[in-house]
Amino acid sequence: MNICVFCASSQKIDPKYVHLATEVGTEIARRGHTLVSGGATVSCMGAVTRAARAAGGRTVGVIPQVLVDIEVADTESDELVVTADMRERKGVMDARSDAFLVLPGGIGTLEELFEIWTARVLAIHTKPLVILDPWGLYAPLRSLVEHMYEEGFTRANVFDAITWTSSVEEALEVLESPAQPMEPSVEELGESTP
Numbered sequence: 549m550n551i552c553v554f555c556a557s558s559q560k561i562d563p564k565y566v567h568l569a570t571e572v573g574t575e576i577a578r579r580g581h582t583l584v585s586g587g588a589t590v591s592c593m594g595a596v597t598r599a600a601r602a603a604g605g606r607t608v609g610v611i612p613q614v615l616v617d618i619e620v621a622d623t624e625s626d627e628l629v630v631t632a633d634m635r636e637r638k639g640v641m642d643a644r645s646d647a648f649l650v651l652p653g654g655i656g657t658l659e660e661l662f663e664i665w666t667a668r669v670l671a672i673h674t675k676p677l678v679i680l681d682p683w684g685l686y687a688p689l690r691s692l693v694e695h696m697y698e699e700g701f702t703r704a705n706v707f708d709a710i711t712w713t714s715s716v717e718e719a720l721e722v723l724e725s726p727a728q729p730m731e732p733s734v735e736e737l738g739e740s741t742p
């Protein structure tokens with residue numbers, strides 16, 4: 549499988565997050581998968597790709613020209629795709645991947661998560677989407693989406709479209725399993741706007 553990992557670029561984070569990314573890269577390679585990532589050398593992004601290669605795995609980096617220009621590109625990547633901008637980058641990462649894994653990160657990671665999550669809820673794709681969050685960074689996000697559901701702002705299938713995990717092994721097992729297709733409910737299809 550081609551597994552896309554979205555994760556942090558910040559260099560101010562606790563080293564435990566970088567160690568988690570290293571563990572993920574190692575396990576992706578050990579299981580024979582290709583890693584698709586944002587193609588940068590910094591923080592968790594660099595750790596996951598270096599670990600995957602160190603464990604014998606193949607890495608595909610997808611990075612916009614603007615980040616190549618500031619010299620954060622993972623030039624040792626087996627394949628480095630340089631895009632015109634961030635939007636094209638996300639499109640290429642999506643198209644090249646069979647499954648998506650989200651590690652703790654900041655607003656860049658959240659943006660990537662939301663795009664894949666929304667498309668899955670709308671049944672635009674059926675690729676597995678997993679959050680690996682051992683220390684609960686995303687617990688407030690989960691509560692927020694639950695609140696949005698209670699208030700009627702999100703579809704009932706919003707939590708069917710994603711799996712929250714807390715160990716690397718559990719995350720990889722879910723990614724390797726076929727995801728359930730997202731079918732809009734009959735009520736949703738029949739709903740009319742006043």
Ligand SMILES: C/C(=C\CNc1ncnc2c1ncn2[C@@H]1O[C@H](COP(=O)(O)O)[C@@H](O)[C@H]1O)CO
Binds near residue numbers: 555653657660
């Ligand atoms: C110069 C430094 C970092 C360069 N920043 C980034 N490099 C590569 N990719 C990035 C960068 N910032 C955002 N991204 C994309 O978003 C995700 C990470 O963003 P977050 O806000 O850190 O969660 C990541 O998946 C990238 O695709 C030194 O700080």
